[in-house]
Amino acid sequence: MSMLVKTGFRQPSILPGFGLSFGVIITALSLVVLLPLAALFLKAASAGPSEIIAIASSPRTLAALRLSFGAAFIAAIVSSIFGLLIAWVLVRYDFPGHRFVDAAVDLPFALPTAVAGIALTALWAGNGWLGTWPAQYGIKIAYTPAGVVVALIFVSLPFVVRSVQPVLADAQQDVEEAAALLGASRLRAVFGVILPNVWPALLTGFTLAFARAIGEYGSVIFIAGNIPMVSEVAPLLIVIRLEQFDYAGAAIVAALMLIASFVLLICINTVQSWSRRKLGYV
């Protein structure tokens, strides 16, 4: 402890290279990430309070933010439900093509979003393979907010599967066995014993999925239809403002998005650490 106080910033180590590696990472982080992000807030603030309030409270901005956050929330919920199911099936069961399916779950990480966007649009359009079926009942998926949700489910699914899978695989089977020996039904063992242990990992997956979906642009703009007030996501509104050379407007919408998503992420992390503590994790 006295060593720590003496050296102040860093605990002593015999390993070399702290100065160099710390310098490289801090320089790169500042130049590539921090200073540019600071410029964004500077630009947004330079507009003055009345313009900031006018842009932030304009119906079009609010509609775009509502769609980005709302669709991302729904998509993250759907991804959490099916992601948990997929992780369960991959960890607990053996079936033909198991390894192939396991590898394929990462497809949305590897497939460029623009490719996913045009492929999903072709599939879910009124005359597409999947779109004809709801179209018979007069339901449109592509070019509506429902299309936005479909695209966001695609990009967010692997975050949930990959967060939950290792925890399910590590889960101690003896607690299940204890539950069974004590007379719990299988259903009760799953919901009373297994799922509570998976909950923190599922919440992590949900958060990653949600965060990714809020800012998603590439896969969404092709399938959304991009009708202002209806199916226009916040990142698209930023691009539109930029194309109109309304830099302050673009910066204000971007700053609102960042602030809102950081507040949300901090809230989720708080719930996360609270539930971890409740379950006895550190």
Place this chain on the structure above:
Amino acid sequence: MSKMISASRSQPARNGSALRESNAVKALLIGTALTFLALFLFLPLVIVFMEALQRGLTTYLEAITEPDALSAMRLTLLVAAIVVPINVIVGIAGSWTIARFDFRGKNLLVSLIDLPFSVSPVIAGLIYVLLFGAQGYFGPWLREHGIEIIFALPGIVLATMFVTFPFVARELIPHMETLGSTDEEAALTLGASRWQTFFKITLPNVKWSLLYGVLLCNARAMGEFGAVAVVSGKIRGVTTTLPLQVEILYNEYMGTAAFAVASLLAFLALITLAAKTILEWHYAKEIAAMRHNS
């Protein structure tokens, strides 16, 4: 001791019906999961190749060898060739700092490295336009000195660096933490120089997770759309990358050509997945240990 208990007990106990789902439930769960994956993951991939080849192989080959497509390919490869090595160096520096030393604000540094994951790609492009664009903070100065960043290669490289910033460090930090520093300490004690220790001990020790990070970083760098779309200006044959070329063709109602170019990117995704899977199979233990500790 605990191993013996679990070995003697697990076999008979696992046959009890209270420990497993009935076959019907199992089939239902597998069926639902596979159907969901088929609809949301496999069909989109299949339709890319179907649409690309719907007018025959000749049209397909023409679409992917057309001059604009070729220049988009060159630009995409060039951007990845610049961004990936820079991010590897920065990522190694970041993980060495975080996994090997204790200092104040370490958790903050970890969060800041991860920050680009939760920033919209469009915002990643916007910030550089605000800095270096014609109306940006450095715009007038850059114009005076004849330096182009936005609507040119440097802007595309910067925006791509932003979105791929966390990938390498993300994979390396947990692996380095798991390995600990005893190997490096031994090398240094035995008289190896700093760089000998780094190239002969550290780098070989973490090579698989480094490769893994490079793979993910490269896939994202080649496929990035939103951030690049904002800074590129989409000048055909000059500042269009492959994903942007897909968008341009698609918006011009050249569907088949758009899907043909998209199929190249889909192919890249398949190669990435295959390489990733091979890495995981061969080094499952190492990577499992690393995941476990992350």
